[in-house]
Every structure is written in C-alpha cells, then in structure tokens.
Amino acid sequence: MKLGYTNVKQYKGGLPDWIRRRYPVIRTVNYPKVNIPLMYPEQVLKKIDEVVILDIGGEELKKIGSFTQGDVVHIPLDDLEEKYGVLPKDKQIVIVDVMGKQEEIAGRFLTSKGYKNLAAMAGGGRAWFMAVRINKKVEKEAGAKMSEKKE
Amino acid sequence: MKKSSLILVLAVSLLCGINLSPGPLLAAVIDIPEIDADALKFELYHGAPMVLANALSPIEFKDLTIKGSVNIPSSRVKGNSNLPKDQNELLVFFCKGPG
Numbered sequence: 004m005k006l007g008y009t010n011v012k013q014y015k016g017g018l019p020d021w022i023r024r025r026y027p028v029i030r031t032v033n034y035p036k037v038n039i040p041l042m043y044p045e046q047v048l049k050k051i052d053e054v055v056i057l058d059i060g061g062e063e064l065k066k067i068g069s070f071t072q073g074d075v076v077h078i079p080l081d082d083l084e085e086k087y088g089v090l091p092k093d094k095q096i097v098i099v100d101v102m103g104k105q106e107e108i109a110g111r112f113l114t115s116k117g118y119k120n121l122a123a124m125a126g127g128g129r130a131w132f133m134a135v136r137i138n139k140k141v142e143k144e145a146g147a148k149m150s151e152k153k154e
Numbered sequence: 155m156k157k158s159s160l161i162l163v164l165a166v167s168l169l170c171g172i173n174l175s176p177g178p179l180l181a182a183v184i185d186i187p188e189i190d191a192d193a194l195k196f197e198l199y200h201g202a203p204m205v206l207a208n209a210l211s212p213i214e215f216k217d218l219t220i221k222g223s224v225n226i227p228s229s230r231v232k233g234n235s236n237l238p239k240d241q242n243e244l245l246v247f248f249c250k251g252p253g
Contacts, residue, residue: 006232007241012189017251018208018220024191027221034217061229080211081227104250105214112213 032115039098039110042122044134047097048072054095059083059109060128064101068132080105087116095120103127166209166228170249189246197244198222204244207236220248 014020022028047054051073058064061079078086080100090096096118098106106123113121124131189197197204199222207226208219215225224236228249231237238245 006237008238008245009242010244012187012244012246014191014194014206014246014248015188015251016191017248018210018218019251020191021220021248022218026191026195028218029221030216030218032216034213079229080213081229084212105211108211108214108217111217 034108034111035114037111037114039107039114039121039123041125042097043125044131045138047122047124047131048134048138050095054097054122055091056124057090057096057098057109058128059098059105060100064099064128067101067129072135080109083109083112087113090118092118092120095122097122097124099124099128099131101128103130166207166226166231166247166249170209170228194246197246202244203238203240204246205236205238207245207247209247209249223248 018028047056054073056070056073056075058070058075058077059080061081074094076090078089090113096113098109098113098121100106100109103124103126106127110121110123194206198206198220206220206223208215208223209226209228209231210219211227212225215223215227219225226234226236226247
C-alpha cells in the first residue's frame with residue numbers, strides 16, 4: 004500500500020474547514036501579527052541590485068520557472084526555521100512563493116527573528132517570472148530600435 | 155523510491171495543492187479515500203489510536219493547527235518519526251484545503 008500503510012485518508016477541507024466549524028485548534032508559537040508590505044514585480048526589478056529575493060517555493064516553484072535575475076536565496080518554507088540564518092539583515096528581503104499565499108507567514112516568522120526590512124512579492128513567483136519575461140522582451144525591442152536608428 | 159512510497163508522498167503533495175502530471179500514479183493518489191470533519195473529530199478524540207498529520211511547514215504548524223495533530227511536512231513524509239509505528243493505524247493528512 005502507501006509506504007506500507009494500509010489505512011490512509013485525506014481530510015480535504017483542511018484547517019480552514021476545521022476552524023469554520025469551531026473545532027479545537029492549537030497555537031504553539033505566537034508569531035507577530037505584522038502586515039508584510041507587498042512589492043510588485045516591476046518595483047522589485049527596479050531595485051534588483053538592492054534587494055535579496057528569498058525563494059520559499061521549493062520544488063513546486065522550480066517547476067514553473069527559474070530565477071535569472073538578482074541575488075536569490077533558495078530556502079523552501081519547510082526548511083526556513085533551520086536555515087534562515089544565512090539571510091542578511093542589512094538588505095531588504097523580498098519573499099516569493101508560488102502564488103503569494105505563504106509569503107505572509109514566512110514574513111511573520113522572519114519578523115520574530117529580528118528581520119525588519121521585508122516585503123512580499125505580489126502575485127508570487129508566477130507574477131515574477133512573467134514580469135521578467137516581459138521586461139526582457141521590452142529591453143530587446145528597445146535595443147533593436149536603437150540599432151535601427153544608428154543604421 | 156518505490157512506487158508505493160511515491161504514492162503516499164504524491165498524495166500529500168496533491169492534497170496541498172501541488173500540481174501533478176496526469177498518469178497512473180495521479181490516478182492512484184486520487185483514489186485515497188476522504189474523511190469528513192465530523193468523522194475525523196470523532197476518530198481523533200474518541201476513536202482508536204490514530205495519527206492526524208498536518209502536511210504544512212513546521213512554521214505554519216506552530217502558528218495554528220488542529221489540536222491533536224502532528225507535523226509531517228509534504229517534503230518530509232518518507233521516514234518521518236511522526237508516522238505511526240503500526241502500519242494498520244488510521245493515518246489522516248490535511249493542509250490548507252482547496253483553493
């Protein structure tokens with residue numbers, strides 16, 4: 004069967020469904036309730052030399068694209084608790100996951116560890132990869148126009 | 155990785171919204187039976203010993219989880235010490251649900 008287990012089930016409703024029903028939940032760490040400001044990919048591109056991009060998307064994000072720009076640190080969210088220490092505190096950190104859904108909790112965790120200059124990529128990795136592609140296309144077209152003018 | 159091992163790992167991945175390619179393994183994963191909230195609540199608090207596994211990250215697990223659950227992140231299923239010792243024991247996975 005599954006890893007040898009004979010009685011495996013899935014609770015598809017998950018945590019949101021359990022909370023909705025007011026069934027018992029437990030919190031073992033109180034991460035600060037802070038709003039991590041959103042940065043749009045275009046804004047990140049303009050500041051690309053000043054920020055560190057933190058990719059928490061792991062294998063799932065790798066499937067949809069690869070980072071070709073900027074200073075990028077890859078730490079899947081599952082490993083962030085153990086590996087966050089490699090992140091600098093003197094630069095702005097822009098957190099990226101696949102769809103932007105886990106950036107807030109990663110930001111709250113990093114805030115609890117003393118990181119103050121944080122941002123969350125609006126739209127996550129999907130939006131970032133698209134913005135990079137568009138930016139490259141625009142730069143290429145601008146380069147081509149410049150060459151035409153010179154000729 | 156054996157096919158059986160892969161199915162459990164993929165099951166957790168699928169449950170947590172990770173996209174999989176269509177194929178026989180995906181079909182096997184979809185076949186994993188569901189349990190609803192009321193049945194789960196009964197089994198967890200009044201039934202036989204079972205393991206309720208939160209497949210989210212350790213950070214998300216500590217932030218909020220179902221009382222009585224343990225953490226088995228989707229990337230760390232195989233060999234996880236929170237898996238039940240008795241392989242016939244009920245093992246239920248959950249994460250953030252659909253959407």
